[in-house]
Amino acid sequence: MNWYTNNRSFPSSAMPTKESKPNLSHSQVTETVKRLYGLTASVIRPLPSYDDQNFYVAPSEGGEYVLKVMNSADSHNITVIELQTHAMNFLNQRGLPAQTALPTLTGQLMSLEEFDCGFGLQKYLVRLLTYLPGTTVAKITCSPQILYDVGKMAATLDTVLLQMEHPNISVLQREDFIWNLASVPLLKQYIHVMDGDPVQTVVKAVLEQYQIQVVPKLPLFRKCINHGDFNDHNLLVKPNGPTKYKISGILDFGDMSCGYFIFELAITIMYMMIENPNPVDVGGPVVAGWESVFPLNEAERDSLYLLVLCRFCQSLVLARHAVTQQPENEEYLMITSKTGVRHLCHLWELGKEEVERKWFQNAAQFGQP
Numbered sequence: 001m002n003w004y005t006n007n008r009s010f011p012s013s014a015m016p017t018k019e020s021k022p023n024l025s026h027s028q029v030t031e032t033v034k035r036l037y038g039l040t041a042s043v044i045r046p047l048p049s050y051d052d053q054n055f056y057v058a059p060s061e062g063g064e065y066v067l068k069v070m071n072s073a074d075s076h077n078i079t080v081i082e083l084q085t086h087a088m089n090f091l092n093q094r095g096l097p098a099q100t101a102l103p104t105l106t107g108q109l110m111s112l113e114e115f116d117c118g119f120g121l122q123k124y125l126v127r128l129l130t131y132l133p134g135t136t137v138a139k140i141t142c143s144p145q146i147l148y149d150v151g152k153m154a155a156t157l158d159t160v161l162l163q164m165e166h167p168n169i170s171v172l173q174r175e176d177f178i179w180n181l182a183s184v185p186l187l188k189q190y191i192h193v194m195d196g197d198p199v200q201t202v203v204k205a206v207l208e209q210y211q212i213q214v215v216p217k218l219p220l221f222r223k224c225i226n227h228g229d230f231n232d233h234n235l236l237v238k239p240n241g242p243t244k245y246k247i248s249g250i251l252d253f254g255d256m257s258c259g260y261f262i263f264e265l266a267i268t269i270m271y272m273m274i275e276n277p278n279p280v281d282v283g284g285p286v287v288a289g290w291e292s293v294f295p296l297n298e299a300e301r302d303s304l305y306l307l308v309l310c311r312f313c314q315s316l317v318l319a320r321h322a323v324t325q326q327p328e329n330e331e332y333l334m335i336t337s338k339t340g341v342r343h344l345c346h347l348w349e350l351g352k353e354e355v356e357r358k359w360f361q362n363a364a365q366f367g368q369p
Contacts, residue, residue, distance in 0.1 A: 020072040022053040022124050023117040029055050029067060036104045036111055037128055056131060064131035065102065075112065075125040079171050084253040085109050085127065087225075090164050096157060097236075097249050099129040132249030134236030138275060144285040146237065146245050147272055148366060151289025153247050154230050154268045158261055159294060161225040172225055174257040178318065179228060181263040182218070184210045184310045193320040199341050202348050203317060206309045213306055220299035221260035228255030230264060231271035262300040265290050266307035270315075273308075279343050280355060283308075284362020291363065301360070305352045312344040 024032070026044050033041045039059035047054035053069040070081065089109075091098040101109040110127045137150070178186060187207060194200040229252055236249030269286050273279035287304075290296075296304070319337055347355055 020074075020122070021051060021117075022069040022071060022115065024053060024055075024069060024115060028115060029057070032113065032126060033057055033059070033067060033128070036113075036126065037102060038105050057128070064133075066099070066129045066131050068127045068129055070125040070127075072122040072124055075123055078110075078112070078125065079168050080174075081110065081125060081127075083166055083168055083171055084256055086166055087161065087164060087256060088129075088253055091157065091160060091250070094160050096153075096160060097132065097247060098253075099132055099249070099251065102128040102130070104128075132236055132251070134238045134248035136233050137235045137237055137272075138232035140237060140245060142232075142272065142276060142282075143244075144281075144366065146247075147282060147285035148289035148292075149247055150230070150235060150268060150272060151265070151286035152292055153235075153250070153289075154227070154264050154286075155261070155290045155293035157227055157230075157250065158224040158264050164225070172256060172258045177255075177257050179255050179314065180226070180257050180259055181266065181307055181310055181314075182259060184214075184314065187313060187317050190317050190321045193324055194317065199316070199345060202345055203313045206306070206313050206344075206348070209306055210310055214303050214310075217299040217303055218260075220297065221262050221303075222297070222300070224259065224261050224264070226255075226257055226259040226264045226267070227253060228257055228259070228264075228267065230268040232275060260300075261294055262296065262303060262307060265296075265300075266304055267311050269304075270308045270311040273343055274339060280347070280350070280358060281362070283355070283359035285366055287359055287363035288366035301356075304359070305347070305355050309344060309347055312340055312347075316340055316344065 029044050030041045033039050039057075039061055041057050042060040043056070043058035045056045047056055047066065051071045051074065055067040055069075057065045057067050059065070074081070085101045086109075088098040089100050092100045103109055104111055110125055112123050113126050114121050114123055116122075137146070140146070174180065176183060176186060184207060187203075191200065191203060191207075194203060227250070230250075234251045235247060236251065237245035238248040240246040265287070268290075269283050272286055273282045276282050283304075287296075316337065
């Protein structure tokens, strides 16, 4: 988990706190799985999570699952989580490697349960999701081919979600959701956390350019539902031959919201750059994969560079803000922040024309003999 994946719910009126994070014991997990799903857990082990609690569960009846226990703050957002769960099932039915939720014995895809985790009885939303095997993209060396596949998968996901219908789909509008790229202007209220840091000048300039360059083009962008967090920790791969990989899982739909196709592409490029030794080279294959499914229009192409920078700014500013709220977690929250700052400054110094030339030329040549 990196600086850009932390504190995903931030900021909201019900922002998760230490008191809201579940802390179930193994015996509580065993009892819950038996009571809700009729399964006997033979293997239980904790999985990493920031605000929630996740367990790998292998029942003696067969299969592999993840028991996901939402924090008590986010457990109030039942309609949003229900829609995320519906979207995961919808994508899976159409051949995309998303997790699915196992229905409870009474046919529900989630259940609101009361537990005492040391702060009195609180309600936590519980789901049992299929366990997807694989390695996160963050742990492999990303070849141009896997970057192409990531771009293609991101575009495919957004195109498939266009077909999804649900009576509560309007909850994905998520006005002022801080992680949506439409919310970039909201960063101004947090930019003071970077006072004294030279990179603040770059962040301010990027925000100003967003208003000038991107806002007038918003009506020309094509709308969709965004996954919103297509990062190297939320994508699983498994070996496909001696030197290749194929995408085997898409995780974490917690940042889903209504947005634009170009937002998803910008977010994907930014996250694929983070751990790459040659970050500027990432854009070409990701764009090539994306455009094999959904070619960009002129306004979208012209905004891509700036939107990638905007995502760096969101991540950087919000990570810094999280540190002011949780100073004891500074090392954890800022674990790869230096890399992100370096990439942001490097892209800014190269400038729009140079970066776009490289991305679009490389994309056009990708796969050519």
